[in-house]
Amino acid sequence: MVHQDATRCLKCKNALCQKHCPIITDVPKIMELYLNGDVQSAQQLLFANNPFSAICSLVCDHQRQCYGNCVLNFKKEPIHFYEIEQELSLPYLKEVHFKHNDVTKKKVAIVGSGPAGISCAMFLSDEGYDVTIYEANDKIGGVLTYGIPDFRLSKELVKQYARILNEKGVKIRLNCMIGTSISLSALKAEHDAIIIAVGTQKAKMMHIPNETRYNVHYAIDYLKSPQSFDLGKKVIVLGGGNVAMDACRMAKKQGYDTYVYYRKTFEDMPANKIEVEEALAEGVKFATFEVPIAITNDGMIFAKGENIIDEHGRKQTKVIENTEHHVACDSVIVAVSQTLRLDFPELKLNKWQFYETKQGHMTSMDNVFVCGDAYLGAKTVVAAVADAKKTVEEVKEHING
Ligand SMILES: Cc1cc2nc3c(=O)[nH]c(=O)nc-3n(C[C@H](O)[C@H](O)[C@H](O)COP(=O)(O)OP(=O)(O)OC[C@H]3O[C@@H](n4cnc5c(N)ncnc54)[C@H](O)[C@@H]3O)c2cc1C
Missing domain, CATH: 1.10.1060.10 (Alpha-helical ferredoxin)
Structure with a gap:
């Protein structure tokens, strides 16, 4: 119909x-x-x-x-x-089923099998390149497998990509973290090009006192295996993006009394609106204009915040003086963004501690490209795929002279 x-x-x-x-x-x-x-x-x-x-x-x-x-x-x-x-x-x-692509062109290694790495692999393999994916985990998919929970994205869907890549003739080496036994340089020596599509695997710290306490966790770690965590009774999730929403909804589904504390307003939350609505409908409680100040033995200290416009016209949160207050909780889940984990000392960095790129996506090492979240910063699935398209064009141009 x-x-x-x-x-x-x-x-x-x-x-x-x-x-x-x-x-x-x-x-x-x-x-x-x-x-x-x-x-x-x-x-x-x-x-x-x-x-x-x-x-x-x-x-x-x-x-x-x-x-x-x-x-x-x-x-x-x-x-x-x-x-x-x-x-x-x-x-x-x-x-859908695909037939094995004939290999007629050069050898490309792709490090990471999230949406960016898989897209690069498919586009290149379809054009006859000899593609191998190297993935640190035991399954492909990146955040789709180890981040976004099943209640939002069925893993059965993600598994289809392993089948499709296999049908197309893309080779996959799992449980293989490049930058440990196999260095980037060793990989480079045996391939015509490398695409680094490793995502943003490192949670950002808030740099507030007691962030290293046993009961403070980073959302991306928690979402990898929520069942292995004991969070007590009451959980506070810090952040307002998709990662925070997935973490709070997961904690609520696990039976915890779950709160989201966010430094700005609902309208400022970068999360998909539908995710915030679903979290609310499922019983997650929200507190806005709450700025984290410190973690204590039995909870957290927050101060109230307000939105101000800075000299560059950007919206910022200003802490209101003398508004500090204590909120009790058993565990804290931090979801205030992710950044690049620096696995490849061979590559130069830029001022944001991402890999420096000289022309488009090419890094300081010839024919080594960076793509997806590792290039853009923590973004979205569709942005990673769109970036893969651009990267593949650059790879083809460079390795074919
Ligand atoms: C919890 C969560 C929820 C999200 N929700 C949404 C959403 O609702 N909508 C949306 O559009 N986006 C969402 N995102 C963002 C989206 O998932 C990412 O932008 C996207 O997955 C980035 O794709 P990528 O391929 O660049 O990286 P990733 O998906 O991070 O994949 C990188 C892969 O590289 C592998 N890797 C890393 N280092 C190495 C190494 N040294 N050697 C070998 N392999 C390595 C990793 O194991 C991983 O498999 C969410 C992100 C998170 C964390």
Whole structure:
């Protein structure tokens, strides 16, 4: 049955939904194919443009992208394109099969198998490159496997990528952390190019007193294996992004009395709006304008904050004097962003402690490229895939002279 919304789509010439999609999904064309009953072409087009279309239809921030920018918002009736994308891409991902790609071109090593690494591998393999992925974990998928919880993204979907890569002839070496036994230089000696797609694996510290206490955890560590944590009764999660929302919802589902303390307002939270709404609906309690000051033996000290605009026109939180107060809790989960873990001493760094790039994505080492979150900073799945597209073009250009 055709999704009701599709018939209402205006198929705008200058489609804002497409313009605000980081991977520029051709929404009008997809809609046209879908309405003409050419489901297979619509599915193929979505996958060819974005191999993570199925995943993006579930985890993208649709409010800030296609849905929120649909021209029909002015009538308060935007098209739910992501639901149509789900209808098309979810079955496609599970059912599609590929034939083994012939290897006719050079050897590329990809370090990391998150959305960026997998996308690079698929794009390059489809063009005949000899691709091997090196992954530190025992499963591929990166954050999709070891971060975003199952209640939001089924691991069965992520597993399809192992099958698809295998069908395409991409080789995968699991449990292999580059930068330990195999150095980047050793890998480089045996490949024509390397793409570093290692994500942002290191949680950022808050640098407040007692952050090293036994009951303070980083959300990305907690989300890897929540069942291995004993958080007591009451948990405070610090942060307002997707990672904080996944951590608080997971803690609530595990039966903890869960609070989110955030330094700004609900509107300032970078998390997908739907995630915040779901956390609220599930019983997570929120406190805003709460600035963490210190961790104590039995909880935390916060001060009240307020939003101010700094001299560069940016919104900042200012701590209001004499508003410090104690909040009791048993555990604290910190989710205030991630950064790059520096596994490759061979590479030069820039002032943000990311790998320096001289031309586009190429690092200080010839034909070694950096891609995805490791290049952009902690961003999104769709941004990682879009970045993979750009990186692959640069790799091809460089290694073919
Ligand atoms: C909890 C959480 C929730 C999120 N929710 C959303 C969401 O709802 N929507 C959204 O769009 N985005 C979300 N994101 C962000 C999104 O998942 C990332 O932007 C995306 O996964 C980045 O892809 P990547 O391939 O660059 O890196 P990653 O997915 O981080 O993958 C990097 C891979 O590299 C491997 N690796 C690292 N170092 C080495 C090494 N030295 N040798 C070998 N392998 C190595 C890692 O094991 C990992 O598998 C979330 C992130 C987190 C942490």
